[in-house]
Amino acid sequence: MKDFDVRIPTRIIFGKGKEREVGRLIKEYGYQKVLLHYGGGSAVRSGLLDQVKLSLEEVGISYVELGGVQANPTLSLVREGIRSCLAEKADLILAVGGGSVIDSAKAIGDGAGDPQADVWDFFLQKASPKAHIPVAVILTLSASGSEMSQSAVLTNEETGLKRGFNSPTHQPLFSICNPELTYSVSRFQTGCGTVDIMMHTLERYFGWTKDSAVTDRLAEGLLRAVIEAGQVADKKPRDYEARATLMWAGSLSHNGLTGIGRDFFMQVHQLEHELSGMYPRIAHGAGLSALFASWARFVCPSWPERFAQYASRVWDAAADPADPMPAALEGIRRTEALFKSLGMPISLKELDVDPERFEEMAIKCTNFGARTLKGIRELKKAEMIQIYEMAYEAGQS
Amino acid sequence: MKDFDVRIPTRIIFGKGKEREVGRLIKEYGYQKVLLHYGGGSAVRSGLLDQVKLSLEEVGISYVELGGVQANPTLSLVREGIRSCLAEKADLILAVGGGSVIDSAKAIGDGAGDPQADVWDFFLQKASPKAHIPVAVILTLSASGSEMSQSAVLTNEETGLKRGFNSPTHQPLFSICNPELTYSVSRFQTGCGTVDIMMHTLERYFGWTKDSAVTDRLAEGLLRAVIEAGQVADKKPRDYEARATLMWAGSLSHNGLTGIGRDFFMQVHQLEHELSGMYPRIAHGAGLSALFASWARFVCPSWPERFAQYASRVWDAAADPADPMPAALEGIRRTEALFKSLGMPISLKELDVDPERFEEMAIKCTNFGARTLKGIRELKKAEMIQIYEMAYEAGQS
Numbered sequence: 001m002k003d004f005d006v007r008i009p010t011r012i013i014f015g016k017g018k019e020r021e022v023g024r025l026i027k028e029y030g031y032q033k034v035l036l037h038y039g040g041g042s043a044v045r046s047g048l049l050d051q052v053k054l055s056l057e058e059v060g061i062s063y064v065e066l067g068g069v070q071a072n073p074t075l076s077l078v079r080e081g082i083r084s085c086l087a088e089k090a091d092l093i094l095a096v097g098g099g100s101v102i103d104s105a106k107a108i109g110d111g112a113g114d115p116q117a118d119v120w121d122f123f124l125q126k127a128s129p130k131a132h133i134p135v136a137v138i139l140t141l142s143a144s145g146s147e148m149s150q151s152a153v154l155t156n157e158e159t160g161l162k163r164g165f166n167s168p169t170h171q172p173l174f175s176i177c178n179p180e181l182t183y184s185v186s187r188f189q190t191g192c193g194t195v196d197i198m199m200h201t202l203e204r205y206f207g208w209t210k211d212s213a214v215t216d217r218l219a220e221g222l223l224r225a226v227i228e229a230g231q232v233a234d235k236k237p238r239d240y241e242a243r244a245t246l247m248w249a250g251s252l253s254h255n256g257l258t259g260i261g262r263d264f265f266m267q268v269h270q271l272e273h274e275l276s277g278m279y280p281r282i283a284h285g286a287g288l289s290a291l292f293a294s295w296a297r298f299v300c301p302s303w304p305e306r307f308a309q310y311a312s313r314v315w316d317a318a319a320d321p322a323d324p325m326p327a328a329l330e331g332i333r334r335t336e337a338l339f340k341s342l343g344m345p346i347s348l349k350e351l352d353v354d355p356e357r358f359e360e361m362a363i364k365c366t367n368f369g370a371r372t373l374k375g376i377r378e379l380k381k382a383e384m385i386q387i388y389e390m391a392y393e394a395g396q397s
Numbered sequence: 398m399k400d401f402d403v404r405i406p407t408r409i410i411f412g413k414g415k416e417r418e419v420g421r422l423i424k425e426y427g428y429q430k431v432l433l434h435y436g437g438g439s440a441v442r443s444g445l446l447d448q449v450k451l452s453l454e455e456v457g458i459s460y461v462e463l464g465g466v467q468a469n470p471t472l473s474l475v476r477e478g479i480r481s482c483l484a485e486k487a488d489l490i491l492a493v494g495g496g497s498v499i500d501s502a503k504a505i506g507d508g509a510g511d512p513q514a515d516v517w518d519f520f521l522q523k524a525s526p527k528a529h530i531p532v533a534v535i536l537t538l539s540a541s542g543s544e545m546s547q548s549a550v551l552t553n554e555e556t557g558l559k560r561g562f563n564s565p566t567h568q569p570l571f572s573i574c575n576p577e578l579t580y581s582v583s584r585f586q587t588g589c590g591t592v593d594i595m596m597h598t599l600e601r602y603f604g605w606t607k608d609s610a611v612t613d614r615l616a617e618g619l620l621r622a623v624i625e626a627g628q629v630a631d632k633k634p635r636d637y638e639a640r641a642t643l644m645w646a647g648s649l650s651h652n653g654l655t656g657i658g659r660d661f662f663m664q665v666h667q668l669e670h671e672l673s674g675m676y677p678r679i680a681h682g683a684g685l686s687a688l689f690a691s692w693a694r695f696v697c698p699s700w701p702e703r704f705a706q707y708a709s710r711v712w713d714a715a716a717d718p719a720d721p722m723p724a725a726l727e728g729i730r731r732t733e734a735l736f737k738s739l740g741m742p743i744s745l746k747e748l749d750v751d752p753e754r755f756e757e758m759a760i761k762c763t764n765f766g767a768r769t770l771k772g773i774r775e776l777k778k779a780e781m782i783q784i785y786e787m788a789y790e791a792g793q794s
Contacts, residue, residue: 001641003412007571008405014658015400174404213642214649217622221614229610244398245610248658252611261411261645 001212001261008255010148011174014248016240018176019048019138022094023055025174026136031092034063035085037105038096039070043140046184052096052138064088069097072280073104075120075156081108085133086115092173093135099144099153099284102137106152106170109133113169123154123163132169138176141185142246143193143285145200145254147175155277161364162277164269177251179243187234191342192285193246194230198223198335199268199288200253206299206306207264208376219258220313222249227314227338234342265374268295271384274361275353282351289344290351293336294391297329302377304328336395347394358388398609398658405652407545408571411645413637415573416445416535419491420452422571423533428489431460432482434502435493436467439581440537449493449535461485466494469677470501472517472553478505482530483512489570490532496541496550496681499534503549503567506530510566520551520560529566535573538582539643540590540682542597542651544572552674558761559674561666574648576640584631588739589682590643591627595620595732596665596685597650603696603703604661605773616655617710619646624711624735631739662771665692668781671758672750679748686741687748690733691788694726699774701725733792744791755785 013021026034034056036049043049044067056063066081085093085108093112095105111119113132121127137147146152150170155162185193205219229245236242252258272287300307308324311317311331319327340346348355362384366372373379379387410418423431431453433446440446441464453460463478482490482505490509492502508516510529518524534544543549547567552559582590602616626642633639649655669684697704705721708714708728716724737743745752759781763769770776776784 001411001638001645003415005408005410007408011402011404013402014398018400211638213622213626213638214619214645217618218615218649219618221616221618222611225610225614241398241608241610244658248398248611252615261641 002209002263004260006256006260008148008171008257010172010255012148012177012251013174014177016178016180018178019051019181020055022052022136022138022176023057023059023061026056026061026092026094027059029173032061033088033090033092034061035081035088035090035093035108036063036065036096037069037081037093037101037108038067039101040067042184043096048138048140048181049096052094063094064090069101069104071100071283072155072162072276073100073107073153075154078104078107078111078119078154081105082111082115082119085112091133093133094138095135096138096140098139098141099146102135102144102146102172103152103154105135106146107154109135110167110169120156122167123165125165129167129169134173135170136173136175139247140181141189141193142182142243142250143196145197145250147172147177148251148255151254153273155280160277162273164273175251177247179240179247182243182247183238185237187237187343189283190233190237191230191339191344192283193250194226194233194342195289195339195344196285197226197246197250197253199292201258202292203266203268204259204262204264205310206376207259207262208374209262212261215258215260215262216309220310222252222258223314225249230338230342267373267375267379268292270365270373271295271361271387274364277364278357278361279351279353286345286351289339290346290348291387291391292339293332293346294394295387296332296335298383298387298390299375299377300328300332301325306376307331340395347396348388348392353392355389355392358385361388399606399660401657403653403657405545405568405654407569407652409545409574409648410571411574413575413577415575416449416578417452419449419535419573420454420456420458423453423458423489423491424456426570429458430485430487430489431458432478432485432487432490432505433460433462433493434466434478434490434498434505435464436498437464440493443581445535445537445578446493449491460491461487466498466501468497468680469552469559469673470497470504470550472551475501475504475508475516475551479508479512479516482509488530490530491535492532493535493537495536495538496543499532499541499543499569500549500551502532503543504551506532507564507566517553519564520562522562526564526566531570532567533570533572536644537578538586538590539579539640539647540593542594542647544569544574545648545652548651550670552677557674559670561670572648574644576637576644579640579644580635582634584634584740586680587630587634588627588736588741589680589686590647591623591630591739592682592686592736592741594623594643594647594650596689598655599689600663600665601656601659601661602707603773604656604659605771606659609658612655612657612659613706617707619649619655620711622646627735627739664770664772664776665689667762667770668692668758668784671761674761675754675758676748676750683742683748686736687743687745688784688788689736690729690743691791692784693729693732695780695784695787696772696774697725697729698722703773704728737792744793745785745789750789752786752789755782758785
């Protein structure tokens with residue numbers, strides 16, 4: 001087990017109807033002016049946003065609104081949010097939505113807390129926010145885990161660069177998680193969420209630290225719960241227990257717990273960020289689904305025992321310690337079959353991506369030559385292109 | 398899944414030699430005067446205490462000492478600590494030790510933070526602390542999980558009552574966890590710790606909420622890791638990975654994570670508290686070990702499917718959904734066999750307890766008739782006596 005220094009202070013308020021308590025909670029914390037941040041359609045149509053406003057008004061909390069967050073949140077809207085926060089002297093940002101809205105809120109919180117800096121510099125790792133305005137969340141999508149994590153991902157539309165930035169300033173103050181709010185999530189978005197949650201766990205699990213017994217067992221258990229619940233929610237979108245499992249597992253998968261004591265780098269996420277950075281129409285979970293099995297087959301020969309352990313403990317596949325490769329491949333195959341059964345793509349061809357652009361994606365992945373991606377197997381530009389190409393041709397047999 | 402509202406803000410600094418950073422950490426947090434609280438023997442003999450003092454002196458943090466905490470921490474020492482804290486204006490209590498020292502520090506923190514109240518009233522649930530002095534920890538024993546929990550257990554020597562009190566004021570600010578500090582823990586104490594960690598998870602697992610897929614899987618995974626590591630540490634006390642697994646699992650087992658979304662009451666702990674309250678020579682883990690299997694056999698017919706799930710997922714026992722009882726009993730038998738293999742008692746007879754006193758223990762368990770103990774099966778005085786008697790005769794075959 002690798003040394004660690006961890007603190008996960010986000011408060012989670014979980015259960016039916018809990019969103020109605022948001023006004024009272026904010027009042028208890030002593031905040032006075034809220035930037036109400038959301039996407040578009042569903043939170044408005046479902047009446048959730050009106051309910052939230054009512055809850056704020058009931059306790060005399062004033063707010064200013066900023067909607068319009070899109071699937072890959074953009075720098076320009078973040079800049080607008082920062083201006084709005086500063087002009088209105090908001091002291092809390094309330095994100096009503098999924099990962100995109102929460103990530104956008106986190107970036108606004110950084111920028112408004114440290115207005116002398118340029119918020120994009122934080123995402124380029126050129127600077128760190130000196131202060132921040134805290135973020136609270138009403139979650140409507142189980143996927144990103146952003147409601148309990150220090151992560152945020154932002155796209156600069158001018159350069160097409162999509163960058164993640166982890167910071168303690170991104171740890172939400174509290175997140176309200178009502179699984180019922182995800183009943184109306186489409187089959188496609190539910191599948192994307194299941195993949196994303198699994199990948200947050202798998203990318204840590206397939207890091208390169210050998211010994212981490214507790215974390216391994218927790219990760220394997222979480223994966224089993226998500227695999228079961230993902231399949232139930234796919235067929236029965238209004239199953240409370242399945243939706244609750246996905247929601248709580250989503251928070252745990254990316255809050256740090258499943259990576260404690262492990263060295264890892266999220267290679268598939270990085271490969272996917274460049275993909276959906278270039279093709280914003282591609283949903284993050286769908287991109288991960290299309291890349292995972294090819295990435296896994298590519299890196300697996302560097303540590304087949306690890307993949308065999310995954311197959312054995314998560315999929316009950318028979319594993320032979322003397323010859324781990326068959327089990328290793330079987331675990332990858334079953335994961336791929338699960339993703340397909342959830343309506344997810346398992347190749348880049350399905351996503352109508354131009355193979356001519358794989359080199360450009362790989363170059364962006366390396367930060368224009370500045371880095372390789374560490375992992376079970378280190379990836380340089382050539383290996384990244386190879387994985388993209390494998391993923392293009394995948395699932396043909 | 399039951400609704401929940403959870404926040405686990407304790408920072409864990411985990412790894413070799415981390416105790417040497419304690420002075421720097423306290424300085425960074427801005428505290429100025431420390432009550433250094435510890436037990437007796439090992440922390441002094443090993444040189445750990447000197448190292449801690451040096452670390453404080455190096456950064457100019459002054460401290461006052463209070464040692465002498467015993468295995469079941471006492472109210473009288475807590476009162477002394479409160480007086481010392483107030484007289485010396487300590488603003489942080491640093492517990493160097495295991496659960497007893499940490500629990501004693503938590504009680505001192507409550508009493509010194511709210512000096513108008515009587516600290517024992519908090520443990521009798523007659524009052525709540527209005528303020529508290531925070532506790533930080535250097536952990537030397539993997540068992541209680543107190544380093545990351547809101548629990549504290551205290552014994553009033555005058556009345557012989559041992560009472561637990563959970564409070565947000567008990568959440569440590571930070572805990573430094575170096576598995577190497579547990580290399581010298583005796584075989585007996587290591588066994589007690591393994592049992593205690595398992596029981597913190599099992600008591601939540603055997604609560605009465607039916608659906609909690611994520612928590613179930615996490616609990617089962619944690620138990621598997623602890624069972625493996627407990628056996629390794631029993632044979633190889635200086636195995637870093639095994640000690641690290643026990644230490645991190647110990648913190649997770651009692652910080653709330655393994656009970657999230659579940660209703661439970663820790664019946665075995667309650668039965669044990671009366672046992673070791675009356676016989677202070679009995680170590681908590683040994684008492685739990687002597688009671689668990691009898692308790693489990695007694696309540697198991699009320700929900701055999703749950704015990705069969707435990708047997709199947711944690712012990713790989715074959716389970717027949719149509720007839721869960723054989724698997725259920727097999728899981729209990731294997732747990733009992735594990736405890737025995739670790740040198741732990743599996744009956745009260747081994748602990749040289751007087752059966753004539755079982756009724757008195759049961760009466761104390763009911764708070765002198767004020768309550769029954771909720772659970773898979775509700776326990777009244779008569780059932781408690783029955784369990785104590787079963788535990789007395791256990792393991793004779």
